Amino acid sequence: MNISHELAELDGHDQLAALMAANRHPPIGEMLEFYLVELERGRVVFEGSPSRKVFNPIGSVHGGYAATLLDSACGCAVHSSLPAGQGYTTLELKVAYHRALDEASGPVRAEGKLVSLGCRVGFSEAKLIDANGRLCASATSTLLIFPIEARH
Numbered sequence: 001m002n003i004s005h006e007l008a009e010l011d012g013h014d015q016l017a018a019l020m021a022a023n024r025h026p027p028i029g030e031m032l033e034f035y036l037v038e039l040e041r042g043r044v045v046f047e048g049s050p051s052r053k054v055f056n057p058i059g060s061v062h063g064g065y066a067a068t069l070l071d072s073a074c075g076c077a078v079h080s081s082l083p084a085g086q087g088y089t090t091l092e093l094k095v096a097y098h099r100a101l102d103e104a105s106g107p108v109r110a111e112g113k114l115v116s117l118g119c120r121v122g123f124s125e126a127k128l129i130d131a132n133g134r135l136c137a138s139a140t141s142t143l144l145i146f147p148i149e150a151r152h
Contacts, residue, residue, distance in 0.1 A: 008148075012082035013041045034069055034110075036076065042114035044076040049106030061101035066108075066128050066137040070095055073112025073126035074141035081114050081122070087148035088122060095139045105130040120145050 007015045016039055019025075029035055034048025046069055056062040071093050078088050101108065112126040122145055128137040 009084055011084050012079040012086070013039065016044070016076060016080055028068065029072070032065060032068060034072070037109075038111075039080060042077060042081050044073055044080055044112045046073050046076075046110045046112075047107050048110075050101050050108065051103060059102075061105070063095070063097060063137075066097065066101060067093065067095045067139070069108070069110035070112075070126045070128055070137060070139035071141065073110040074124040074139055075112075075143060077112035077114045077124040077126070078117065078122040078141075078143050078145075081117050082145065085147055086145055088143045088145050090141055091121075091144050092142040093139055094141075095137055097137050099130070099134055099136045101130065101136055105136065107131055108136065115140075118145070 007018055020036055020039060025035055032048065034046050036044060037047045038045035048069060050061040050065055054061050054065040071090060075088060075090060108128055108130050110126055110128045112124055115123040115125055122143040124141050126139045127135060130136050
């Protein structure tokens with residue numbers, strides 16, 4: 001899901017909107033079967049249903065699944081607020097696990113919100129909610145903002 005040349009001239013919100021409209025997903029979302037389902041400037045929601053393929057050895061969903069959804073939600077909340085020509089990468093992700101996930105937890109929703117955005121750093125937060133409306137995990141993130149060139 002590299003941002004193609006034609007999308008590079010759009011701001012972050014419009015890039016994500018164009019990808020959603022074209023039903024294009026990043027490889028990590030395809031592999032773990034979670035998708036961007038809501039988009040506003042400064043707010044995104046990813047949704048997925050954890051399956052046995054993301055279980056850890058003790059029979060529950062691996063914490064990395066929740067962390068990946070939360071990292072995506074935090075990152076794309078910032079992405080949706082960036083001007084054209086700007087990119088980002090996660091500098092720090094702090095995850096708190098509140099309740100275990102299993103196959104009956106889904107669909108789960110990771111809602112990310114922008115907290116603040118500067119010229120070089122963005123801050124965001126996210127929460128992961130199960131199908132019963134229970135908080136399963138939460139995260140805060142610090143992201144580095146930088147100029148990017150279009151990939152041809």
